[in-house]
Amino acid sequence: MGRAWVFGDNVSTDYIIPGRFNITTNPIELRKYVFHYARPEFVGQVKPGDLVVGGKNFGCGSSREHAAIVLRECGVHLVANSYGWIFRRNCINLGVLPLEMVEKPQTKDGDLMELDLKNLILKDVTADSFQKLKAVPRFVLDICSSGGLIEYLNKAKTYSV
Amino acid sequence: MSTIVEKILTKKGKIQGRLAVVDIDYIMSHDTTTPLAIEAFDKFTDNVIHKDKIVIVFDHIVPPSYPDAALNQRNMKDFCRKYGIRFFEGYGICHTLMLEKGFVKPWGVIVGGDSHTPVYGVAGAVGLGMGSTDIAAAWRTGQTWLEIPDSIKIEITGRMKKGVTSKDVALAYVKELTLSGGQEKALEFCGDTLNRMDVYEKMPIGIMAAECTAVTEVFRDETSGLIPDKGASYFNEVSIQVNELEPLIACPHSPDNVKTVSEVEGRDVNQVFIGSCTNGTIHDLRTAAKILKGHKTNPYVRTLVSPATIAIYNQAHKEGLIDTILESGAMVCTPPGCGPCIGRHLGVLGDYDVCVSTSNRNYQGRMGSPKGEVYIASPATAAATALEGKITDPRRYL
Numbered sequence: 001m002g003r004a005w006v007f008g009d010n011v012s013t014d015y016i017i018p019g020r021f022n023i024t025t026n027p028i029e030l031r032k033y034v035f036h037y038a039r040p041e042f043v044g045q046v047k048p049g050d051l052v053v054g055g056k057n058f059g060c061g062s063s064r065e066h067a068a069i070v071l072r073e074c075g076v077h078l079v080a081n082s083y084g085w086i087f088r089r090n091c092i093n094l095g096v097l098p099l100e101m102v103e104k105p106q107t108k109d110g111d112l113m114e115l116d117l118k119n120l121i122l123k124d125v126t127a128d129s130f131q132k133l134k135a136v137p138r139f140v141l142d143i144c145s146s147g148g149l150i151e152y153l154n155k156a157k158t159y160s161v
Numbered sequence: 162m163s164t165i166v167e168k169i170l171t172k173k174g175k176i177q178g179r180l181a182v183v184d185i186d187y188i189m190s191h192d193t194t195t196p197l198a199i200e201a202f203d204k205f206t207d208n209v210i211h212k213d214k215i216v217i218v219f220d221h222i223v224p225p226s227y228p229d230a231a232l233n234q235r236n237m238k239d240f241c242r243k244y245g246i247r248f249f250e251g252y253g254i255c256h257t258l259m260l261e262k263g264f265v266k267p268w269g270v271i272v273g274g275d276s277h278t279p280v281y282g283v284a285g286a287v288g289l290g291m292g293s294t295d296i297a298a299a300w301r302t303g304q305t306w307l308e309i310p311d312s313i314k315i316e317i318t319g320r321m322k323k324g325v326t327s328k329d330v331a332l333a334y335v336k337e338l339t340l341s342g343g344q345e346k347a348l349e350f351c352g353d354t355l356n357r358m359d360v361y362e363k364m365p366i367g368i369m370a371a372e373c374t375a376v377t378e379v380f381r382d383e384t385s386g387l388i389p390d391k392g393a394s395y396f397n398e399v400s401i402q403v404n405e406l407e408p409l410i411a412c413p414h415s416p417d418n419v420k421t422v423s424e425v426e427g428r429d430v431n432q433v434f435i436g437s438c439t440n441g442t443i444h445d446l447r448t449a450a451k452i453l454k455g456h457k458t459n460p461y462v463r464t465l466v467s468p469a470t471i472a473i474y475n476q477a478h479k480e481g482l483i484d485t486i487l488e489s490g491a492m493v494c495t496p497p498g499c500g501p502c503i504g505r506h507l508g509v510l511g512d513y514d515v516c517v518s519t520s521n522r523n524y525q526g527r528m529g530s531p532k533g534e535v536y537i538a539s540p541a542t543a544a545a546t547a548l549e550g551k552i553t554d555p556r557r558y559l
Contacts, residue, residue: 010340010415014524018531019503023222023229025196037531057341060374061524063276065197065292082344085376086276090292139180139306149294150204159306161177 001125002050002077005042006109011054012061013087022066030066031073048075051113053105055080059087065094072096077115079122079133081105092140093149100134162392164312165379166347169287169387173270179309186269186286188214188299191255191499193221194274196233197293199240202300210244211303216264217241217248218255223498226506251496253470256280256368256438260360261470267385272299277438277521280367282350282378283360285387289377310347310376311396313338317352317366319404324556326448327362328440328519328539330354331369332409333401336419343375346396349389351381354403361442365539368439368521372416408555410517411537414525422542422554432463432516433547434528435540436494437502440519441469443476445540450482452544452558453489459550464491465501465508473497491547504529517546 013019021033035042052071058080059067068090071078078091079099091098099115101122107113111126120133136144139161146152153159163171170176174183188211190198195217202210217237225231241248252258256277259265267285271278274296281288289307291299299305315334321327348370355363363380370378381388408422435441435449446468458464466486468474474495477483486493494500494507501508502520510516510533518528523535538546541555548558 012524014522014527018526020505020526020529022193023227023233025200025233037526057344057374060340061276061522063274063278063290063292064193065294068292069197082341084374085345086290086292089295093292093294093298149298150201153298153301154204154206158302159182159304161175161180161182161306 001112001114002047004051004053004107004109004111004113005046006053006105006107007055007058009055010057010060013059013064013067014061016059016067017070019062019064022064027069027073031070034070034074046074046076051077051079051115053079053107056082058083060084065090068094068096092143095144095148097136097144101131102134103131162390162394164347164389164393164395165349165381165387166287166312166377167309169268169270169379170309172268176309180306181309182304182306183270184304185214185272185299187216187264187271188296189216189218189255189259189271189278190274190296191218191220192234192237194293194296195237198274198296199236201294201297205301210300212244212246214303215246215300216259217246218258219248219250220254221499221503222505223251223496251471253472253497254438254441254499257441257469260284261472267382267387272296272305276371277368279370279375279378280364280438282380283363283367285379285382285385287377287379290371310345312347312349313343314349314351314395314398315401316398317350317354317401317403319354319402321354321403321406324408324541324559325403325406326539326541327358328365329406329409330401330403331365332411332419332537333406334399335369335372335417337399338373339417340372340415341374343370343373346375348375348378349381350378355380362444364442365439369416372521408539408542410542410552411523413523413534413536416522416537422538422552425552426554428552429515430462430517430546430551431514432465432508432510433543434465434501434508434516434518434520435543436465436467436469437499437520438469439521440540441467441473441497443473445519446473446477446482449540449544450485452541452555453491453548454485456489456548458490458547460490462547462550463508464547465494466491467494467497467501469497471497501528503527517543517552519543
């Protein structure tokens with residue numbers, strides 16, 4: 001169970017962490033600037049197990065992996081209608097599953113959420129509603145369940161399709 | 162019945178359904194994405210590296226303006242020295258440099274630690290923008306994976322009127338496609354307007370594909386055999402007739418918030434920036450110098466001009482453009498880099514600053530203070546704006 005942090009469409013990587021803070025590679029340092037301008041209360045209130053609920057094209061814009069790193073550091077689950085292509089890969093590569101909703105989320109910011117990863121069901125406990133999430137491709141699951149792309153390749157040595 | 166992108170990926174890869182594992186020709190990364198890639202690479206349990214495929218460019222913060230950036234860049238050089246990897250520091254902005262140095266060839270596949278990597282389609286290659294872990298994996302394997310994207314055909318036809326440039330054409334299709342219109346898709350550009358442009362004039366059109374979240378893009382090129390099969394199927398088709406196109410401008414805070422310049426003319430500005438991977442070529446400097454020549458920039462506007470590479474700077478110097486620009490009161494910023502576009506250095510916006518920039522993104526806070534405003538336009542519009550101190554239609558100076 002966790003609370004929902006709801007965002008709209010086309011949330012850019014600059015929105016997730018403004019480019020000017022991407023100078024260090026230290027994840028703990030980077031985490032301080034998550035949604036720095038857009039949702040300044042987020043960093044102090046977010047808890048592991050919370051859900052970031054995006055609209056369509058979540059994580060569009062730059063290729064900077066820092067955006068995926070800060071969300072991983074917060075320990076949140078990621079659910080959106082769709083993602084920016086590079087951001088989605090970055091999440092997979094870091095072992096963060098970019099879950100996709102079929103419907104437009106009715107969820108309100110602050111709602112209590114429950115995520116059933118085994119059956120891919122997203123429950124909004126506050127609104128007493130649920131929806132089925134899209135199936136995740138096998139290849140993507142393999143990378144994520146290894147803990148990320150480097151860990152996957154350390155085992156597999158090469159890509160097998 | 163394949164699109165051009167399908168043909169290139171099939172030639173370079175092993176395909177299983179829509180999943181492709183492709184061989185990469187070059188792997189480009191810069192000083193923002195390389196440090197994290199090195200950290201990821203160090204987690205590999207063996208030392209295999211495809212060093213001859215690697216190109217590293219120092220362009221985002223050159224020279225460093227923060228101690229952390231300096232440390233990152235020293236680590237990058239240590240890494241390059243250790244493995245014998247080629248790197249370029251102070252030579253220019255990665256994408257323009259990659260084209261200039263001949264790394265981009267028709268039918269090639271290049272991955273880049275930068276979201277504007279799809280621009281290599283201007284020279285007939287599939288460019289894929291990626292994050293640092295993907296870059297590290299490419300160094301290690303020489304390959305990458307992707308789901309083969311469907312294509313959107315963008316046909317650009319007709320002759321541009323005076324005062325209209327390839328940047329205005331780019332803004333026209335971004336407005337049409339919107340920020341999410343290219344999601345999961347490749348863009349295939351064609352049409353007679355493009356046949357009259359060289360690769361550098363095509364750059365704004367190629368760069369802005371990333372603003373529609375396109376996976377990659379390619380420009381048709383019959384001489385290299387880069388043509389789709391007859392009957393190739395497209396997800397969508399967009400047609401841009403440039404005959405009637407007017408100078409365009411993307412208003413705060415989104416690249417697809419496009420209006421005509423005449424709609425927002427008169428808005429006071431504090432900074433003008435002409436440069437970036439999008440509009441820092443010799444064509445752009447000629448366009449700007451033509452408008453600035455014999456005039457003075459408005460003293461209340463900080464006007465910055467930055468050639469995208471040292472080679473372009475040298476050419477501009479030979480043509481007398483640098484003198485013309487300096488005489489107008491504008492500042493010429495070298496070494497070439499990404500500083501102003503990403504709000505790092507050499508022209509950061511303060512609270513309530515308004516900037517007209519020839520770069521590619523105007524998300525809130527992109528060029529500095531989140532209270533600043535960025536308008537994205539052509540070098541012609543930017544130069545005319547620098548003279549007047551307010552957003553100005555360039556046609557009155559041509």
